[in-house]
Amino acid sequence: MPRIRATTILAVRTAAGAAIGGDGQVTLGNIVMKNDAKKIRRLYDGKVLAGFAGAAADAFSLLERFEAKLRDHQGSVPRAAAELAKEWRTDRVLRRLEAMLIVLDREHLLLLSGNGDVIQPTDDVLAIGSGGPYALAAARALLAHTTMKPAEIVRHGLEIAGDICIYTNRSIDVVEI
Numbered sequence: 001m002p003r004i005r006a007t008t009i010l011a012v013r014t015a016a017g018a019a020i021g022g023d024g025q026v027t028l029g030n031i032v033m034k035n036d037a038k039k040i041r042r043l044y045d046g047k048v049l050a051g052f053a054g055a056a057a058d059a060f061s062l063l064e065r066f067e068a069k070l071r072d073h074q075g076s077v078p079r080a081a082a083e084l085a086k087e088w089r090t091d092r093v094l095r096r097l098e099a100m101l102i103v104l105d106r107e108h109l110l111l112l113s114g115n116g117d118v119i120q121p122t123d124d125v126l127a128i129g130s131g132g133p134y135a136l137a138a139a140r141a142l143l144a145h146t147t148m149k150p151a152e153i154v155r156h157g158l159e160i161a162g163d164i165c166i167y168t169n170r171s172i173d174v175v176e177i
Helices: 056-072 077-090 132-145 150-164
Strands: 004-006 008-014 017-022 026-028 031-034 040-043 048-054 099-104 109-112 125-129 173-176
Touching: 008 048, 008 099, 008 132, 008 150, 017 040, 017 048, 017 099, 017 150, 040 056, 040 173, 048 056, 048 125, 056 077, 056 099, 077 099, 077 109, 099 125, 109 125, 125 132, 132 150, 150 173
Parallel strands: none
Antiparallel strands: 004 026, 008 017, 008 125, 017 173, 026 031, 040 048, 048 099, 099 109
């Protein structure tokens, strides 16, 4: 069975705000199956944003569980992420999921890894997925050398990744808080 490859998700948080974006490509083996997938979700009445990479069914399962944890912890992104990570590490079914999430609000930016880790970046920039390294490098350069707002950095970083990574396209969705 060919491997499903999809997604570049990029998130940037600064004093000016926060934004997350993703491309729309879903690839099965060497075939583009979809070019306009939506991989960014607004959660908790739009106060929290999430982007996912990996197997779609696994990502949706994690997203639903994270949203439930958000409700349980009154919208606290760090608490919800920590609780999901605990569950991820201890639940036999969850441990087999092949997906990653980036979650953010105005104060927090976190990566929930496929190992059940919660990672907070030093520089408030995160990227996951096939084109993640390209988008991350572009965003860090733009952040350091321009006065662009987070949404502009995310869009340009994803465009650069789309020009380099064959599993990333320029059908970009950017959401900001």
